[in-house]
Amino acid sequence: MEADDEYTGQMIDEIYANGGDPPSRPVISGEQLDVEAYAALYSGRTKIVRLLFIAERCGGGAMELEALRMAYDEIKKGENTQLFREVVQRIDGCLGPEYGPDPAWAEAVDRRAEQRKDKLENELNAYRTNLIKESIRMGYNDFGDFYYAHGLLGDAFKNYVRTRDYCTTGKHITHMCLNAILVSIEMGQFTHVSSYVSKAEQNSQNSDSLDTITAAKLRCAAGIAYLEAKKYKLAARKFLETNPELGNNYSENKVIDNINFRNFLELVPEVRELIHDFYSSLKANLLLDIHLHDHVETLYEQIRSKALIQYTHPFLSVDLHMMANAFKTTVAGLEKELEALITDNQVQARIDSHNKILYARHADQRNATFQRVLQTGNEFDRDVRAMLLRANLIKHDYNQKSLRKV
Amino acid sequence: MVKMNSLEALVAQIQGLSGNSSDIHQLHGHLKQSDQFLYSESTRLAPVLTQLDPAKHSLGYLYLLEAVTSAPFSKERANELVVVVARFINACTAKQIRLAPDKFISVCRRFKDQVMLLEAPMRAVAPLLTAIQKLQPSTEHLTTLHPDFLLVCLSTKCYKTGLHLLEDNISEVDQPRDFFLYCYYGGMICIGQKHFGKALELLHNVVTAPMSTLSAIAVEAYKKYILVSLIHLGQFTTSFPKYTSSAAQRSLKNYCQPYLELANSYSTGKISELQTFVQMNRDKFVVDTNLGLVKQVVSSVYKRNIQRLTQTYLTLSLQDIANTVQLSSPKEAEMHVLQMIQDGEIYAAINQKDGMVRFLEDPEQYKTCEMIEHVDSSIQRMMALSKKLTAMDEKMSCDPSYVSKAGRERQRFDFDDFDGVPQRFNL
Numbered sequence: 001m002e003a004d005d006e007y008t009g010q011m012i013d014e015i016y017a018n019g020g021d022p023p024s025r026p027v028i029s030g031e032q033l034d035v036e037a038y039a040a041l042y043s044g045r046t047k048i049v050r051l052l053f054i055a056e057r058c059g060g061g062a063m064e065l066e067a068l069r070m071a072y073d074e075i076k077k078g079e080n081t082q083l084f085r086e087v088v089q090r091i092d093g094c095l096g097p098e099y100g101p102d103p104a105w106a107e108a109v110d111r112r113a114e115q116r117k118d119k120l121e122n123e124l125n126a127y128r129t130n131l132i133k134e135s136i137r138m139g140y141n142d143f144g145d146f147y148y149a150h151g152l153l154g155d156a157f158k159n160y161v162r163t164r165d166y167c168t169t170g171k172h173i174t175h176m177c178l179n180a181i182l183v184s185i186e187m188g189q190f191t192h193v194s195s196y197v198s199k200a201e202q203n204s205q206n207s208d209s210l211d212t213i214t215a216a217k218l219r220c221a222a223g224i225a226y227l228e229a230k231k232y233k234l235a236a237r238k239f240l241e242t243n244p245e246l247g248n249n250y251s252e253n254k255v256i257d258n259i260n261f262r263n264f265l266e267l268v269p270e271v272r273e274l275i276h277d278f279y280s281s282l283k284a285n286l287l288l289d290i291h292l293h294d295h296v297e298t299l300y301e302q303i304r305s306k307a308l309i310q311y312t313h314p315f316l317s318v319d320l321h322m323m324a325n326a327f328k329t330t331v332a333g334l335e336k337e338l339e340a341l342i343t344d345n346q347v348q349a350r351i352d353s354h355n356k357i358l359y360a361r362h363a364d365q366r367n368a369t370f371q372r373v374l375q376t377g378n379e380f381d382r383d384v385r386a387m388l389l390r391a392n393l394i395k396h397d398y399n400q401k402s403l404r405k406v
Numbered sequence: 407m408v409k410m411n412s413l414e415a416l417v418a419q420i421q422g423l424s425g426n427s428s429d430i431h432q433l434h435g436h437l438k439q440s441d442q443f444l445y446s447e448s449t450r451l452a453p454v455l456t457q458l459d460p461a462k463h464s465l466g467y468l469y470l471l472e473a474v475t476s477a478p479f480s481k482e483r484a485n486e487l488v489v490v491v492a493r494f495i496n497a498c499t500a501k502q503i504r505l506a507p508d509k510f511i512s513v514c515r516r517f518k519d520q521v522m523l524l525e526a527p528m529r530a531v532a533p534l535l536t537a538i539q540k541l542q543p544s545t546e547h548l549t550t551l552h553p554d555f556l557l558v559c560l561s562t563k564c565y566k567t568g569l570h571l572l573e574d575n576i577s578e579v580d581q582p583r584d585f586f587l588y589c590y591y592g593g594m595i596c597i598g599q600k601h602f603g604k605a606l607e608l609l610h611n612v613v614t615a616p617m618s619t620l621s622a623i624a625v626e627a628y629k630k631y632i633l634v635s636l637i638h639l640g641q642f643t644t645s646f647p648k649y650t651s652s653a654a655q656r657s658l659k660n661y662c663q664p665y666l667e668l669a670n671s672y673s674t675g676k677i678s679e680l681q682t683f684v685q686m687n688r689d690k691f692v693v694d695t696n697l698g699l700v701k702q703v704v705s706s707v708y709k710r711n712i713q714r715l716t717q718t719y720l721t722l723s724l725q726d727i728a729n730t731v732q733l734s735s736p737k738e739a740e741m742h743v744l745q746m747i748q749d750g751e752i753y754a755a756i757n758q759k760d761g762m763v764r765f766l767e768d769p770e771q772y773k774t775c776e777m778i779e780h781v782d783s784s785i786q787r788m789m790a791l792s793k794k795l796t797a798m799d800e801k802m803s804c805d806p807s808y809v810s811k812a813g814r815e816r817q818r819f820d821f822d823d824f825d826g827v828p829q830r831f832n833l
Binding site: 339342343350352354355364366367370373377378380381382384387388389391392394396 | 649768771
């Protein structure tokens with residue numbers, strides 16, 4: 001499935017293991033997120049995992065149950081019994097008898113899985129004895145798909161990677177890379193993601209070029225990898241590159257992210273719109289997104305700083321009261337924020353605390369130059385003299401051992 | 407060989423041969439031969455000295471004086487000896503005494519000891535300074551008397567005189583031990599006069615000087631170095647520069663643990679923590695006689711914080727300053743700011759009516775004649791220094807041991823490459 005391929009979710013365990021310190025994040029309660037609409041954007045495994053994430057994060061109430069219910073439905077369409085069991089546990093009978101454990105279904109699925117696995121193994125062995133490269137590759141691929149469908153990601157990854165030895169055309173390599181990337185993202189191993197993305201891109205240079213969708217997928221994956229590595233600027237660039245190729249496969253969320261990143265990068269002049277965005281439901285949505293939730297706080301902070309800097313940039317003097325209003329904070333709080341920015345040298349200004357005005361200040365270049373010159377001269381003087389002294393000391397080849405204690 | 411009246415003969419010789427340099431040379435030879443004799447006659451020599459003129463017969467006088475002072479003396483005698491020696495130092499001819507520097511140094515040293523015995527170190531300050539000036543071939547030479555002089559200055563708190571001597575930049579050192587002591591005492595004098603920049607430089611030289619084993623002086627110097635660095639620069643880097651000796655790099659830190667922890671605590675910027683730390687380790691600082699300096703470190707935290715405020719604010723209320731810098735009241739903040747303005751550390755104006763402080767820019771515009779002269783003289787100084795450096799480099803390039811080593815370690819070039827030094831260059 002298209003959407004399934006490029007936008008995979010993660011197993012529940014990995015959600016928590018990934019990204020550092022999860023459970024301390026603020027839990028959104030009673031948010032106005034339309035779970036149905038949100039979930040409709042995805043399908044397959046992504047959908048399940050995102051729903052479970054939302055259920056986890058929204059701290060009880062109707063929304064959690066709603067999300068769990070939809071997750072249940074979705075899982076039943078697939079074959080992942082482990083996830084199924086977990087969802088059932090979470091539902092804990094709250095949704096009525098229809099959403100119970102249903103062991104019959106689980107057993108049936110497991111049995112089918114066993115059979116399929118045996119069949120696949122036999123096939124693979126047959127291919128291996130016949131030494132037909134293409135069939136072996138297909139065999140491993142099928143195995144990978146099988147494990148993936150059942151949520152055994154580590155095995156899936158291993159099998160996908162094994163197909164590498166049997167790839168004959170560029171398309172095969174690309175396919176392998178895409179699969180590996182999928183599973184890596186899901187497992188939270190983003191170093192793998194980066195390496196396979198670069199492999200795929202290299203490959204595309206060597207042989208036929210990728211079609212736009214695949215290229216976009218790769219860039220998206222690369223962006224996610226950067227995001228996890230907290231390299232926001234690089235992530236933003238990658239996402240922007242995918243922007244022109246945005247198809248309807250991509251989540252609306254990604255578009256919103258792009259807007260934020262673009263603001264961050266390109267200094268959008270409409271500060272007010274940006275500030276307005278803060279107070280829409282944007283933030284809530286982002287917090288519920290599996291990939292972004294760790295970074296939302298940091299990104300928001302950075303966006304706010306940028307907004308502050310932008311605001312003060314064109315003025316010689318700014319009245320702090322008006323500015324505090326615009327940024328919906330108190331004058332004292334604003335002063336503190338500005339102080340931090342000035343100390344960081346991101347804003348060239350001085351605060352007149354008495355009258356509550358911010359004055360732009362441009363350093364006097366001439367004086368600064370003189371000062372630096374004199375200082376450099378002094379340092380040179382000091383260092384060279386010390387050096388000459390040391391050389392002299394070594395020259396005289398002294399003996400320290402007889403030095404008396406002072 | 408030596409007869410009873412040879413003392414008179416010696417005196418006659420001294421009086422006779424103190425004319426020109428060749429005579430002096432001859433005299434010197436005689437004197438060296440008579441060394442032992444003089445020591446044996448040391449008790450009888452004192453009245454003989456009156457026959458000689460310290461200015462004209464400096465060399466002879468020196469020999470006799472040295473023999474006289476070599477004998478153990480009592481407190482009563484010390485007084486008259488001190489007078490004699492002081493007079494000699496003031497009157498002697500530099501050229502003559504430079505012929506026998508060791509004797510001169512030992513005379514001065516004993517002079518210092520006598521003065522200490524009399525518990526009047528002040529009497530030694532001026533004579534020792536004169537002695538140094540006469541002994542050193544140039545102001546750039548370090549003599550063994552330098553550290554003694556500085557020690558005397560420290561004991562008498564005559565910091566300014568000591569400072570005066572420190573202004574000469576030393577580049578020639580005969581005895582490394584003198585150097586270490588000189589820098590250490592010099593650093594202490596500068597600290598006393600609050601010339602923290604120069605103190606830092608001197609202490610830095612001790613710590614980074616080439617040494618094969620760690621000396622106690624280096625350890626003490628390092629402790630003070632940490633403290634002065636915190637006061638003057640507001641920070642302390644624990645990494646040593648590349649040219650520090652490996653002995654120092656390995657072991658210095660082990661002896662200075664409390665100071666390193668102090669530096670850590672300082673860098674957090676929390677004054678209360680710093681103060682608690684100081685309280686807890688008070689004894690260690692007292693033992694090292696560094697408590698005063700440590701207290702200065704603590705007060706420097708306030709200064710740093712206030713200085714940082716000048717970068718951010720144009721005007722600020724005293725109350726806000728007190729809050730930011732963690733002082734207890736606006737009154738205290740006012741005191742601190744006032745002190746800093748007086749010391750020239752910040753430029754500001756206090757408005758007592760509003761309780762506001764207005765921070766001003768550094769009024770230096772670099773447009774005055776004095777400034778131009780200052781820049782010009784700095785340039786001249788740099789050029790002279792550069793020349794010196796180049797000269798030293800050239801001299802070293804011609805040094806035989808260097809050339810042979812360079813020849814040995816050079817890569818083998820092709821036969822066609824032009825070779826300045828033959829491959830096998832053995833001297």
